[in-house]
Amino acid sequence: MQTDSLLERRYRVLGHNSPLFYDKPLHLVRGEGVWLYDAEGRRYLDAYNNVPHVGHCHPRVVAALSRQAATLNIHTRYLDENVVAYAERLTSLFDPQLSMAMFCCTGSEANELALRIARDCSGGLGIISTAWAYHGNTAAVMQVSSLFTPEDRRGPYVRTVPVMDPYRDRAGRSDEELATAYADDVKRAIDSFSAAGVRFAGLLYCTAFSSEGLPTVPVGFMAKALAHVHAAGGYFIADEVQAGFGRMGSHIWGHQKLGVVPDIVTMGKPMGNGHPLAGVVARRDLVEAFTKSNMYFNTFGGNPVSAAVGMAVLDVIEEEGLRENAVTVGDYTLAKLKQLGERHTLIGDVRGAGMFFAVELVSDHQAKTPATAQTKRLINLMRERGVLISRIGMHDNILKIRPPMPFSQQHADLLVDTLDQVMETL
Template identity: 50%
Template sequence: MAGPTAYFDPARTPELDAATRDLVERRARAMGSAYRLFYGHPLQLVRGAGTRVWDADGREYLDAYNNVPSVGHSHPRVADAIARQAATLTTHTRYLAEPTVAYAEDLLSTLPPHIDNVMFTCTGSEANDLALKVAKIATGGTGIIVTENAYHGVTTEIAAISPSLGGPESLAPWVRTVPVEGDLGVSVRGAIAELQAAGIRPAALIVDTIFASDGAWPEVEGFADAVTAVHEAGGLFIADEVQPGFGRLGRGMWGFDRYRLAPDIVTVGKPMGNGHPIAAMMARHELVDAFNERSRYFNTFGGSSVSIAAAQATLDVLRDEKLIDNARDVGAYLLTGLTSTGLFEEVRGVGLFLGARLESEQRALATVNALRERGVLVATSGPANDTLKIRPPLPFSRADADRLMTELVALG
């Protein structure tokens, strides 16, 4: 079975209790073998609120992992906005809609002024796929540079630039990878030289600005020089903000802000609609114009009336409840606390996106499963799968942080 061993092993299905075994077997028959389940014992969740979720037996869990419900599970303002719009009208972007235009303007107002066009999609994978199309048409190049364990999505094009999915052998011949450790500028210049030596013109450097799949790296040396290098080679800088964006890092809305960088294209996804499927690509209008001369774009559900209602409510809650400030304050508290436990080889991160590295993959996986049994949900990350990924909903409180740390210390 391809993928991290944090997934449930289907060979262990006979060991499950009768009810769970029946559901797992039905799922496998109906949905096939390509899907994965978390944890040594699969978890059936039936309800959520804020930073808590409940399983089918009524047991409560602290969610320290899921960034999709960014303003909290089942936030009443978001749920109400979705229900009201679904009861009024559901249509797409080929009809005029004032709320869609208003949201586009609102979202763009959070970005640098040169990012002045937005194109809506359903998923971050689609947003990144569209970004690559725009970059390749605008630059005339095809070469893409990514980090060594990057994940940018699951479309055919984007899976081909996501080494964390299938390893280096799964990458397209027009892709080069660079390490996160060391000087990123030097590595990117080397990758550009490799592409050019192979007769491949660079189109873009695409980077998840918290380097999530590489293990969460809040400070990467030479990032600005890497962007300069790709611009000098005629390529673009695409900031993949699907995971770090919308205030998760506690310092402004976007991960690239922390480096004072000016991306050419920005992509967003998962947290945008608090669980409702909406995502987007934002870019300089001249790039969109160049794309429009050679192609066209439409997405039936990207930017639908209901999706926009969810996204606007999520953005409003993010501001009104000061969740970016909360991510900054609670994240700093958690970073200090995790470091002081002495349990980890290293703790990295900023805001509410932390990576706590243990001595081995085996220890990390054991910790994830032990925490699940103690009612706390986390996952693993990094090339060696030895890093706890802590990425909770943004209302995560100091009390939540204390509970997480108490359970970790109890495990020893």
């Protein structure tokens, strides 16, 4: 009753188009670790949310937040030990050439700032992003977010290039041939800017290719494409909003796993474990050139509370070995999901890295026909059985499984067993 009336009130004041998960929206009231609790006291295993990266309401993060909030919180135009120490710690996690940080409050703002830096420093406007990508909600960032912006609304300064998905696009080609085909597509997009009289500014992609469906991009895949980008005077912006902070297990950043060094990196979501903290880390020469001719001030981005929270998140990741946990539990979970794939013909492909998994559902293995309707039913049935996951991909037929990082083998067992039971009923 309480939930029904809340839904009605929400519709009235926020509208029917403000997105909500599940056919029966969830009314959550509490979180702890990998668990969420609804208004009726029912417990859900959270196998979806990456924002509570170190676990919902982690006591260490909550304590850092409340301690600093009770001491001082102010906008960012004063000297503050927290933000300098945090920026030093954060940049130390990158390749040495990525040595300067700028802070903001959302991933959208981080990507907006990155686009401004790339455009200002290159003197160009043309940006290449991947097909079916999402990078945020500002006017400029929406134009490079093809997931929600149809081609005729992307404007003249955006081209999209699909990332190669070895499951669907291999067509008998080796990794090397796939990489060359992708690099050729990037080169063609750069040439099409020149043909249209648009100077090129850069290439932007999410280093997990999350919205694109988490394709297993081979190591070394990007090198040729990035050579074209740099030869054309553009910059590579790595969006680490989803892949960063150890999510991919083997490395702290998705671009490190791909074996490339970006010119500009953007990050958000997990950075503040739910507190609105986001940022850009970039090459010193680019940040200095940009800030010389552009004023950048963000009232809240990197304030003393945000910096204290960001630091606590890094402490927890390191002290609790959460990246290492993403390797061991991640490998375990992936293996179990693959075993499930041998039992259920609906599963066409299982892939992932670290604590990020995709299970692609198809109704015909040969034709790889997307099982979109079953995927939607499945995530709703999982929710009914107390496990939260979602879906991604161009056909909305890929289960998106991306739990908070303290996910354990027991949690993985519960996830996969529930998935097994639900698939039996489809």
